[in-house]
Amino acid sequence: MTKIVEISEFGGPSVLKITNKNLEKLKPNEVLVQNKSIGLNFIDTYHRSGLYPISLPSGIGLEAAGEIIEVGSDVKLFKIGDRVSHASMPIGAYAEQQVMPEEKLVKVPDEVSFEEAGAITLKGMTCEYLLHRAYQVKKEHVILFHAAAGGVGQIFCQWARAIGCTLIGTVGSDEKIEIAKENGCNHVINYSTKDFAKEILEITNGKGVDAVYDGVGLKTFEKSLEAIKLRGMFLSFGNASGMVANIDVKKHLAPKAIFFTRPSVFPYTVTRADLELSAGRLFNIMREGKIKIDIAHKYSLDEAQKSHEDLHARKLLGPAILIP
Ligand SMILES: NC(=O)c1ccc[n+]([C@@H]2O[C@H](COP(=O)([O-])OP(=O)(O)OC[C@H]3O[C@@H](n4cnc5c(N)ncnc54)[C@H](OP(=O)(O)O)[C@@H]3O)[C@@H](O)[C@H]2O)c1
Numbered sequence: 001m002t003k004i005v006e007i008s009e010f011g012g013p014s015v016l017k018i019t020n021k022n023l024e025k026l027k028p029n030e031v032l033v034q035n036k037s038i039g040l041n042f043i044d045t046y047h048r049s050g051l052y053p054i055s056l057p058s059g060i061g062l063e064a065a066g067e068i069i070e071v072g073s074d075v076k077l078f079k080i081g082d083r084v085s086h087a088s089m090p091i092g093a094y095a096e097q098q099v100m101p102e103e104k105l106v107k108v109p110d111e112v113s114f115e116e117a118g119a120i121t122l123k124g125m126t127c128e129y130l131l132h133r134a135y136q137v138k139k140e141h142v143i144l145f146h147a148a149a150g151g152v153g154q155i156f157c158q159w160a161r162a163i164g165c166t167l168i169g170t171v172g173s174d175e176k177i178e179i180a181k182e183n184g185c186n187h188v189i190n191y192s193t194k195d196f197a198k199e200i201l202e203i204t205n206g207k208g209v210d211a212v213y214d215g216v217g218l219k220t221f222e223k224s225l226e227a228i229k230l231r232g233m234f235l236s237f238g239n240a241s242g243m244v245a246n247i248d249v250k251k252h253l254a255p256k257a258i259f260f261t262r263p264s265v266f267p268y269t270v271t272r273a274d275l276e277l278s279a280g281r282l283f284n285i286m287r288e289g290k291i292k293i294d295i296a297h298k299y300s301l302d303e304a305q306k307s308h309e310d311l312h313a314r315k316l317l318g319p320a321i322l323i324p
Helices: 042-049 114-132 151-163 175-183 196-203 221-227 249-253 272-287 301-312
Strands: 002-007 017-021 030-039 063-071 083-087 097-101 105-107 142-145 166-171 187-190 209-214 228-236 259-261 297-300 320-323
Touching: 002 301, 017 301, 030 083, 030 114, 042 301, 063 097, 063 114, 083 114, 105 272, 114 151, 114 272, 114 320, 142 151, 151 166, 151 175, 166 175, 166 196, 175 187, 187 196, 196 221, 209 221, 221 228, 297 301, 301 320
Parallel strands: 142 166, 142 209, 166 187, 209 228, 228 259, 297 320
Antiparallel strands: 002 017, 030 063, 030 097, 030 320, 063 083, 083 105
């Protein structure tokens, strides 16, 4: 038996229920991982609420780090005792133990702790593809990142600083301004009190930014279009305030000939080569000391509901984990 968090209906944080399950026998290519640290991600709330529909009942969570305690008969990449992490389906990381296909796991280097790996594998690989593959950020670029003090935000800011570009971050409260600056933002705007598009046009002498990274979605979409430069890049990668729907190509994109992408970490890590490239770049930049992960909140698995309540209340001041 293993303790897991399960949902059997869509809804608010209260649908997250602790239960004990018998795990099925491993398939030849599967391993059993004893989770040590589980990443809390906004996407978990989309699965829980039904914004991204999943079949029920279901576990929840897509990011964890732990130790392999059993291997299937045909497992080639790993052995018992290996330290691993993942950022992928199958959903079910909120669990003491979890069965995973071996090809979805990456090895965690010795110098990265379980806690760090559980907090950074999904968020860090997201930053990798956002900065290096969905758009190739260069020193000379000026870019905008919304919710810069958040989980993905803090890692993104440090990675952008390592590249050397000019980074403008937005945050929802004054207490988050310093956090965003410390992590690498050159300019920080509180978008709860200021018109961020106007401020950005002032900072960029009317030109606008080369790229907008928008994980906030509905509330920031229109203003982000104002803040982007002619022929700039719009990367819409999340929906913390609601989903952007009904993009009007003529109204939203044509006037400034904007490039628009709606990327996700999963298509960017779908092949083993992509996954190894992304995790490799992430662990390398950590080894170089250019990204340090400051785990802002630790919850027990029993506190899963509270962790989601805090996420919705915008209380989190950085990456958060659940400890099984
Ligand atoms: N596409 C991908 O590959 C991918 C991968 C990972 C994450 N994401 C997306 O990236 C975004 C950040 O994820 P995360 O897990 O690191 O979360 P997070 O940034 O720690 O939390 C979300 C942040 O969004 C801001 N926000 C604005 N309006 C909000 C609202 N109505 N409700 C709640 N939060 C609101 C809050 O920051 P302020 O208070 O500063 O506004 C909040 O802290 C999410 O949209 C997530 O879905 C996408």
